[in-house]
Amino acid sequence: xxxxxxxxxxxxxxxxxxxxxxxxxxxxxxxxxxxxxxxxxxxxxxxxxxxxxxxxxxxxxxxxxxxxxxxxxxxxxxxxxx
Numbered sequence: 001x002x003x004x005x006x007x008x009x010x011x012x013x014x015x016x017x018x019x020x021x022x023x024x025x026x027x028x029x030x031x032x033x034x035x036x037x038x039x040x041x042x043x044x045x046x047x048x049x050x051x052x053x054x055x056x057x058x059x060x061x062x063x064x065x066x067x068x069x070x071x072x073x074x075x076x077x078x079x080x081x082x
Contacts, residue, residue: 056079
């Protein structure tokens with residue numbers, strides 16, 4: 001296991017269940033989509049938009065294979081994922 005993979009795995013284990021669920025969702029959809037609204041992620045995952053926003057910070061600040069940036073707030077928070 002490379003140092004980067006080990007660091008990512010270690011960081012991922014520090015995420016709670018909702019954060020891991022959101023991260024998995026972003027990984028699954030990032031190839032098809034760049035911008036995500038919290039409310040739409042919430043609908044797909046059975047969460048509230050507030051839960052998504054509160055848990056997205058841990059993903060944004062962590063070392064993962066996706067980069068998350070808070071992009072805008074118009075009818076809810078939008079996240080840019082690359």
